[in-house]
Amino acid sequence: MTLTALLALSASASAAVTGGGVPAPAPAATMSQPTLVGYAELPADTFAAGPASGAWNGEGVRGEARFSRQPVQGFSGVQRLAGGSFMFLSDNGFGSKANSADYLLRLYRVSFKGQQQAGSVPQVGSFVQLRDPDKRVPFRIVNENSAERLLTGADFDPEGFVVAPDGTLWVGDEFGPYLLHFSADGVLLEAPIATPNLAGLPTLNGGKPVVVGHRGSSGTRPEHTLASYREAIAAGADFIEPDLVVTKDGVLVARHEPVIAVVGADDKVIEATADVHSRPEFRDRLTTKTLDGVQVRGYFVEDFTLAELKTLRAVERLPKLRGTAYDGQFEIPTLAEVIALVRETEAKTGRKVGIYPETKHPTYMQQVAGFNTSQLLIDTLVREKFTDPSRIYIQSFEVGNLKELNSTIMPKAGVNIPLVQLVSSPDEPAYDLKAAGDTRTPADMLSDAGLREIASYADAVGPYKRWVIDDQCQVTDFVSRAHAAGLPLHPWTFRNEPTYLLPCYGGDPKAEMRQALWAGVDGFFTDFPATGAEVVREFTTAEVRSPQNPAFANGQPNVSNLPSSGGYEGLAISPDGKTIYALLEKTVQGDPKGTLRLHAFDLATRQWSLAGRLALDSDAEAIGDLTAVNATQYLVIERDNKQGAEARAKRIYLLDLARKNADGTFQKTLVADLMNLADPQRLSPNSVNGVLGFPFFTIENVLVLDKNTILVANDNNYPATGGRGADVKDDTEVLWIRLPQPLNLAR
Template identity: 70%
Template sequence: MRPLKTALLALTLSLGGACAATLPAVTLTGFAQLPADTLADGPASGAWNGGLRGQTRFQGQPVQGFSGVQFTAGGEYLFLSDNGFGAKNNSADYLLRLYRLSVAPNTAAKDGTGQVGVRGFINLRDPDRRVPWQIVNEATPDRLLTGADFDPEGFVVAPDGTLWIGDEFGPYLLHFSADGRLLGAPTPTPNLHGRPTLRGQNPIVIAHRGSSGTRPEHTLDSYRVAIEGGADFIEPDLVVTKDGVLVARHEPVMVVLDKDGKVTEATTDVATRPEFEDRVRTKTLDGTSVTGYWVEDFTLAELKTLRAVERLPALRGRAFDGRFEVPTLAEIIALVRDTETRTGRKVGIYPETKHPTYMKAAGFDTGQLLIDTLTREKFTDPARVFIQSFETANLRELKTRIMPAAGVTLPLVQLVSGHTEAPYDWTASGDTRRYDALTTPEGLRDLATYASGVGPTKRWIITDRGDTTDFVTRAHAAGLLVHPWTLRSEPTYLLPTYAGNPEEEMRQLLRAGVDGFFTDFPATGARVAAQMAAPEVRSPQHPAFTQGTSSADATLGASGGFEGLALSADGTTLYGLLEKTVTGDLPGQLRLNALNLATRQWSLAGRYALDAGSDAIGDLATVNDTQYLVLERDSKVHTDARNKRVYLIDLKRLNADGTFQKTLIADLMNIADPQGLAPDTRGGTLTFPYVTIENVTLLNPTTLLIANDNNYPATGGRGPGVKDDTQFLWLRLGEPPNLGGR
């Protein structure tokens, strides 16, 4: 039942990127067929429909469909049945089995009948109660496993004769004795994404001005909603009142007026307060003349009489206008402490010192005020505070003077705006450099002498065309954390490539390796970050979700688990290829996981990229030490089917994007049948247009066996209303590829 040694050593395929248009058709040399309505001994089945039990439809156990195959030393074939009748809630009376089949293919020599005989079966069972949750046959002695318990898709026979089976409901790996007894608890699938963050740590979600996409920014309610949504840090932009208190506003000007006195932007309702109408001032803010109401012209007591309003009312409405005060930094810290007391969650604070050059000219040292407040409030844990600024001098001063004098060491983050902009402290001193000077390798190394991280606008990482740059790689090389800004969910802020889905932007940044990101919608960010950082890959059918937790936490599509399972030629490593893309990975890329059978340690062997138009893989088969066959398919049938293919991959040969190079071995929609061996051949060509083609094995250096899973009792593969039989194809490989010794 192990791969043929001759095939393992003899099949060498040229990785020349052959395509369906140039590859000669494979030739059908043998054909057999198992009628769809083939039943084996066992209890009547087919009583369940959508979770409701009715009358049984089948007086026994349907032998089909098949989702994995191995050739036995005795000349028979061992086929794995799948989960039964197409869904978890339909298959509680379908018993999971391995069937032993004898097959006499119809060949040109007419030495076979084309018939398939069922010689026996192995029941998969759990009499030792290894499964830690309730199964269908929970109280029975044998505890026979059913299609409502697992969805087995691929299997191998280990050197010790035991069976390893890949499941899709977990997805899990299941280890059975040769006679079908479960030997251990189901092995979950680790999330082997290989976190590309600076230290391999989970990325953080920073609530930009709180949950500013759902509440007026910089209010306690905005921060509260952000914390409840799962933010790791909340961000207060800090300005100073007339009496020297740090409060949270995006700018020192809280209402901006045009030349006619009309409000163009506001974060408080001060312009509606007649008692303050004489407070309008025109000032120069970072070289620009601005007219409006300024926080430093109000005492804290006066500021507390005002109420926050939405800064972007045309986009986000005014439902919460007039309800919330302007908070002090001390009040924000108190909110964080209260959250910790009530929930145990240790949320951090990520303050920004706004316009330090401007504030210093107004008589306030915001860096000193910040450290004084943090010290007074006893909130100086370096794991819970980042201090950020768009200017450089105040960060250097914090590093060299202010924090050492206070006995405080907190991480600093240099914010970086667009290419054409510049830190204002540079501009004020006559320095003509711009922010791009900070982003060169030399600039990043210098930045790292005073800061722990860099906070770039996201366009430094993802261009306007949607391409990922090497910014994160360069910043990490300098030892810097990377926290880009600002991610928003409204379509107006998203590139067209995301099709209105803000989660795709977040995932692209996380794939790039960012260590965190600022977002106006922290609940969305927290969900995406949690999915990508989850310790396990889970499908919506995972047992955890049927026991009360939300399948919204699933990180793999339904029926997306270990469709392909193969054993390395030396028998030491088990390879499992997921059928669908894990949440957060690039669309169409599938993970190939590897399990060392001796140490039981997992690793990520690489990624397989589907063709455009393909939806999934169907099976994985061993060729030799480094090469494997992959069945790839679309989800179409009959005359609509297009992509039904067998590819060769080599674990040591990768494309520029890190995915496996692929060589097309067989186009199953273009099979030459000059002898007319198959009843469905037309004009000398056979197509194999089934939805699920899930069985491939290498019989000898030039011959493949292919078989379909018929999703019993499905119809349509060969035409509307036509019941799908299981068809077995013996295919002689054409030239090229080159079949030579290895």
């Protein structure tokens, strides 16, 4: 029978095999732990026909070939053929893209006879050569101009394969990572299928979280200046935030507070956003006012005309933290000028950035300055013809003005702009409620009843970030409760400086942002929108790409979001033959540490979906293989990056796709500790006192033989040493393991 026919038959082979496939059961006394019932070794120096190999070093420099033929190993995937033999997939060759250009990618037929005899040698038979004669690969390969276009380890890194019901082969690749589709005799049938970036963030509507440039890019430029807003837009902010106060002549300008310089009794500036105190012509404007119940001495915007304000220059509000390099360079902008900047960006780039204005202290502005800033805001937006609800949010810490906007001002103007109720820390109630004698606290406003009340007049909520993640770095239930009320949420404020970060983040602002995104926030305010946009891109970049992705070799910027050698290490097919499950070996940038994405690929529709995530054990660093047990349960190998005497984590788990933990990761059950296998028959020469450890760096082959028995084999990373001794070349060891508890096989 031809190898192609054997492959086709293997797609429909039954779960049980006869003859040499599964050894006889081990003695009952050993069944309390996984027990070795079969063993075979394939010597490291096993070669097959083919050109000389091993001429390239790790820097991609070619020298003399080390081998006259093609090494058969190491093996990174296994499937059973009809008749009891097996098909093993060789991986990329000598360990890297740079040194494997002369290693040919193949699948080898391997037969085992007498595997219960220690030291028996498997028989390597024919092979399937993977190749691309029809030029399906869209990038340059090593054998680009040859007729057969044989694929090499510098083109792809195959780390798992399955046989589809039609007999064709599907191979998982680490370099892309890609899914590769071959005929049964190894011809690539279609272009490599890239991996979409399906982050699966739990936002309210499943959309991309928005990055709001808090007062622009206020961490790098003086806040509320056109320079700060321009910097935020260039950094990738989706919205820029102008806090709005009003001048003496009724013009809305961007300042964080109506007071632009706070001055102490000693005549020293306590805090300022403009250089007004250094201007003698305005000394008569220094005064004391009551701002939201607090006496403040300083200079107030409502005491200046716009023309007077335009003579001032912005200064850094936090000079000790952020320096004074840009002091005195920028004007105070009007809201109309901020809108003009956004339009200028759109005209030049086509990018539609939004604005996120806040009406500052509306009660104070009405009572002291004599202006209804909510009405002024809508009048300005209508006059500037900037009322697209997809490009504006209006926010306020007070409640009354949002209700007035919702019920009266916006309907009268014929506009419908989303409103956001800001909520401060627990000890800072909304001022208009406090002034009216309303005793509601921020906690009351963010209770379930309070959120339902907010949803009656506003479209989103903007909480202080500790309502989402507490001061112990624990995610609260606030996101789920806000979403249950139909409210997206945009917490504030995320900053890069360590002084603003909790100790648990280790000085890494991205860690805080990632935790908020995984908590389900729909956007966030940040003084450093470049950092915020970078973190969001980790989740929303179109594809998952490793550093070895060939796109980067073709001149594209290397924006990989997956560690090196982190692509598809495990590949399995559902028992009904309809879905391929592809498990990444390492964590996608931005995902929770130690979690691996399991992708599902529908063979009929060619559509990807995210099946979920596997959480590795704390001492594990990668996975080795994936294989089906039944429709919802799969075996997975977890491993550390150690070998020999240092190896600890070499385990096989039963993964349940239908059951998830509280954090959303799959539930798993330990099936076998490969460092502690009973060997009562002394089948392996490496057993000690009747116990076999399997301390290889990579173990990349697992296959269910029947409900009681699995086959496991290492990838020997030829010509590596270390698993069985520092100077001993690693052989490929194949284990037949009887499990203490039977698996529930697909029927």
